[in-house]
Amino acid sequence: MRLSKTQYGLILLNVAFRLYSSLYMIIGDCDETFNYWEPLNLLLRQFGKQTWEYSPVYSIRSYAYLIPYYIIGKILQLFGVTPINVFYGIRVFALGGFTSFVELTLFANLNLYSSNLANWWLLLTSVNVGMSHGGVALLPSSLALQTTLLANTYIFKSLVINSEKANNKESLLLKAITWYFVGGLLGWPFALALGLPVGVYTLWQVARKRISSVILVEIACALVSLAGFISFIDSYYLQKLVFVPINIVLYNVFGGEGEGPEIFGVEPLSYYILNLLLNFQFVLPLAALGVLINPFITTHAKQFSAIVSSQLLIWCGIFFSQPHKEERFMYPIYPLITLSAAISVSKLTSFVKNKLPRFVYYAAQFGFVATTLLVSVLRIVNLVENYAAPLQVYEAVAHLPVSPSNQVNVCTGKEWYHFPNSFHLPANYRLRFVESGFDGLLPGDFYEPEYSIIESTTFVPPHMNNQNKFEDDKVVPWEQCDYFVDNTQLESIPQLFGPDMSVDENQWEILKCNKIINPNGEHNSIGKLLYIPQWARTLVSYKVDYMKLCLLKRVRKDGMKT
Numbered sequence: 001m002r003l004s005k006t007q008y009g010l011i012l013l014n015v016a017f018r019l020y021s022s023l024y025m026i027i028g029d030c031d032e033t034f035n036y037w038e039p040l041n042l043l044l045r046q047f048g049k050q051t052w053e054y055s056p057v058y059s060i061r062s063y064a065y066l067i068p069y070y071i072i073g074k075i076l077q078l079f080g081v082t083p084i085n086v087f088y089g090i091r092v093f094a095l096g097g098f099t100s101f102v103e104l105t106l107f108a109n110l111n112l113y114s115s116n117l118a119n120w121w122l123l124l125t126s127v128n129v130g131m132s133h134g135g136v137a138l139l140p141s142s143l144a145l146q147t148t149l150l151a152n153t154y155i156f157k158s159l160v161i162n163s164e165k166a167n168n169k170e171s172l173l174l175k176a177i178t179w180y181f182v183g184g185l186l187g188w189p190f191a192l193a194l195g196l197p198v199g200v201y202t203l204w205q206v207a208r209k210r211i212s213s214v215i216l217v218e219i220a221c222a223l224v225s226l227a228g229f230i231s232f233i234d235s236y237y238l239q240k241l242v243f244v245p246i247n248i249v250l251y252n253v254f255g256g257e258g259e260g261p262e263i264f265g266v267e268p269l270s271y272y273i274l275n276l277l278l279n280f281q282f283v284l285p286l287a288a289l290g291v292l293i294n295p296f297i298t299t300h301a302k303q304f305s306a307i308v309s310s311q312l313l314i315w316c317g318i319f320f321s322q323p324h325k326e327e328r329f330m331y332p333i334y335p336l337i338t339l340s341a342a343i344s345v346s347k348l349t350s351f352v353k354n355k356l357p358r359f360v361y362y363a364a365q366f367g368f369v370a371t372t373l374l375v376s377v378l379r380i381v382n383l384v385e386n387y388a389a390p391l392q393v394y395e396a397v398a399h400l401p402v403s404p405s406n407q408v409n410v411c412t413g414k415e416w417y418h419f420p421n422s423f424h425l426p427a428n429y430r431l432r433f434v435e436s437g438f439d440g441l442l443p444g445d446f447y448e449p450e451y452s453i454i455e456s457t458t459f460v461p462p463h464m465n466n467q468n469k470f471e472d473d474k475v476v477p478w479e480q481c482d483y484f485v486d487n488t489q490l491e492s493i494p495q496l497f498g499p500d501m502s503v504d505e506n507q508w509e510i511l512k513c514n515k516i517i518n519p520n521g522e523h524n525s526i527g528k529l530l531y532i533p534q535w536a537r538t539l540v541s542y543k544v545d546y547m548k549l550c551l552l553k554r555v556r557k558d559g560m561k562t
Contacts, residue, residue, distance in 0.1 A: 001111060010119060011107075014100055014126040021132045021380075022096035023088065026387040028133055029328055030417040034443045036138040037087070037421030040066050042446045042456060044073045045083065048422045049431060049443040052464040056457075060251050062244040063457065064233035065140055065186055069094050084398040087423035091136055099135035099142075102149040103335070109153055113160050113301070116350060121342035123369065127376040128338055130279030133383070134331040144191035144332035147183030151176040152308065152339070155198055159304045170211045173202050178222045183332070185226050189245040190252075191332050193318060197310040201303070237457040251466070258467045261324035271325045272316075278529070280337060281375050282368070287312075287337040290344035297347050305343055312336050375530070382531040389516035389549040390415075393485060394424035396512040396551050400483075402426045411481035415549065416442065419485075432476045434484075441465060442474035481554060484508065487516065488548040506555060513550040521545025 003011075027033055038048035043066060053061040069090050076089045103125055111118035125131055134145055158172035180195030202219075205211045231243045252261055276284050291312050294305035315333045319325070353361055397410055408429045412419060413436035422431060433442050447459035463471040503510060517523070526532060527544035536542075 001108065003111075004115070007111070007115070007119060007122075010122045010126065011104060014103060014107075014122060017126050017132060017380075018096040018100040018135060019092065021136045022091040024384050024388065024391075025133050025136050025380075026383055026391065027137075027420050028383075028387070029137070029139070029326070030419075031326075031328070032137055032139050033419060033421050035061055036066065037423065038443070039063070039446070040069055040073065040090075040138070041083075041422040043070045043453060044077065044086065045422070045427070046453065046456070047430065047448050048446050050446040050461055051443045052441060052466055054446075054457075055464045056238050056240070056460055057464065058247070058251075058466055059234070059238060059242050059244060060247045062140075062186070062230065062234055063237040064230040064244070065143070067233060069138065082398070083423045083425075083427075084395060087421065090138070095138060095142070096136040099131070099146055102146050102153070103131075106149055106153045106156070106335075106339075109157055109161065113156075114346065117342060117346040120346045120349075121339055124283055124338040124342050124345075124372070125335060127373050128280065128283065128334070129376055129379045129383075130276075130330070130334045131338070132376075132380050134328070134334050137328070137331070139328055139331065140187035141191070141328045141331040143187035144183035144194075145334055147179045147187065148191070148194055148311075148332050149335045151179040151183070151195070151198070152336070154179065155307060156301075156304050159307075160301050163300070169205075170215050173198065173205075173211070174215055174218050174222065177202065177219055178226075181223055181226050185230055185245050188332070189248050190318070193314055194311045194332060196314060197307045201307065237454065239454060239458045255466075261322075263468050264324060266323040267325040269320055272320055272330065275327050276330065276337070278379070279334075280341075281379075282372055283338060283341045286341040286344050288340075290340035294340060294343045294347075298343065301343070308336055308340055308343070312340060378530040378532070382529065385531050386517040386544065386546075389514035390418040390420050391424075392514045393512055393549050393551050394420050397429070397483065397485070398424045398426065400426055400429070403428050408482045409476070409480050410483045410485065411476070411478075412485045414438065415486050418549070432480065433474055434478060434481065435475050439470045440468045441471060444471075444474055483511075483554065484552045486550065486552075487518075488513075488550060503552065508552040509555055511551045511553050513548040515546040516549045518545045518547040521547070 027037075034049055034051050035053060038050070039054060039061070040048075042048040042050075043063070051061070052058060072090055072094045073086050076086045081089060103122070107118050107122045110121055131145075134142055136142075154172045154176035158169045158176065162168040162172060176198055177195060180192060180198070184190070184192035184195070202211075202215065206213050206216060227243065227245075230245070231241070234242050234244050251259065255261075280287065290305075291309040295302055295309055298305045312333055315330075315336075319329050322329075349365065356364075400408075406428070408426075409432045410425065410429055411432045411434050413434050416433055416436065416438065419431060425431065430445070441464070444461050444464065446456045447461070449455035463473045465471070517528075522543065522545050524541055524543040526540060527542050532540050532542040
């Protein structure tokens with residue numbers, strides 16, 4: 001397959017965006033930190049914070065999901081890579097790198113059918129804001145994003161490229177369904193819903209004898225094999241027979257009174273609409289239009305367009321109706337949104353190309369591409385500029401000297417949810433929480449093993465609950481803190497202050513501060529949504545109120561630094 005210069009440029013654009021996100025994108029969800037990075041740190045470094053979901057009593061988080069990232073992390077450790085660079089290595093190779101790989105795989109197959117469609121899709125997915133953070137997150141819904149892309153690649157090959165070859169068609173449909181199983185069982189069980197359209201299509205093809213019924217046996221074997229692998233891994237770590245995907249569904253769908261996802265908050269329908277507009281801007285209405293018209297305006301790709309539209313309708317139908325809503329719940333359909341938009345845009349541009357004057361057509365196309373690229377870049381940089389302080393401040397923690405014997409406590413209060421992960425802590429440093437007014441259940445600590453990691457994964461931690469009720473054993477007294485990380489709005493923490501309400505230099509030394517947006521500050525709409533370069537702020541009204549996130553070191557009572 002020969003590529004044009006434009007296509008080589010689009011590939012470089014994709015790689016550049018994913019590399020930038022791997023190195024600089026914020027961790028926007030504390031669930032990513034405490035439910036995935038922390039247990040991964042446990043597997044690789046034998047310590048970390050533990051949530052109630054990992055207690056053997058509840059077992060609704062899977063160690064099997066972490067295994068691919070554990071393998072990559074272990075390889076990096078064998079080469080002597082520092083813990084913080086293990087974190088970035090996993091992000092670059094296993095998260096952003098794999099997302100880029102599956103995007104380019106679909107691009108290559110779309111290009112066999114239509115270079116116009118392939119180019120539009122690669123452009124829209126590469127610069128997309130949602131893909132820039134969803135594609136580098138250590139979350140099961142991000143794995144579902146990646147596997148959904150792979151599944152739809154095989155669906156496209158089956159329905160469009162190899163539509164007349166029965167044997168190839170059967171093999172490709174099996175691969176597509178298997179990837180849905182991977183995303184749903186190894187990742188997030190609810191992502192299995194995205195496989196319903198291709199499952200129905202496969203049964204229809206078997207019923208019409210277009211493909212052999214043997215595929216049903218092969219699908220069953222793939223399902224049993226993957227489920228068996230997941231159950232084996234989790235049962236090994238928990239030392240009891242368990243199948244975590246079932247536990248996840250039971251808790252989220254059939255939780256008892258005072259349980260279930262609703263206890264963590266409920267949001268209106270507008271939450272997802274506004275969130276999708278933030279992440280997709282002009283692309284979202286094009287995708288919505290595509291859901292309705294793509295199956296009717298495509299020729300050879302009618303069935304594929306119908307399956308893409310069906311997946312989007314099923315997902316939105318399920319999750320828009322749920323009271324508890326989170327941005328990461330939309331991750332699995334992010335590539336489908338850009339794909340739906342790309343199909344409609346490619347058809348629209350093909351239709352109007354010969355009906356408009358050449359100059360008008362290319363000027364309009366350039367304007368759309370330039371605007372989409374500019375808005376996306378400004379939104380991505382805005383996220384990094386306004387929210388990257390936790391990664392920057394805790395990177396300073398990562399370079400603090402290792403104490404040869406004593407454990408060092410790095411404390412945080414109301415900024416607990418901005419902690420990136422324990423890969424940012426030297427070997428004998430531990431994160432501790434102090435009282436901050438938060439009344440939910442804070443993470444505890446994994447039991448640190450003497451001999452085997454199984455001691456940690458099977459240990460039942462005390463004072464855990466699945467109702468988000470505060471437990472006071474999760475906080476420590478101030479006297480135990482060697483370092484402290486918090487923002488500059490510290491009035492509620494008198495232990496830090498001198499008489500003039502500035503940080504008491506006899507008690508604490510400020511080591512590093514980085515700006516972070518003040519959630520209670522005064523901002524205008526542009527400032528909250530887009531980054532405006534300094535030179536352009538005389539032309540565009542721009543206002544963002546920042547505070548500082550700081551790392552402080554305790555000073556001994558005699559005035560000497562610890």
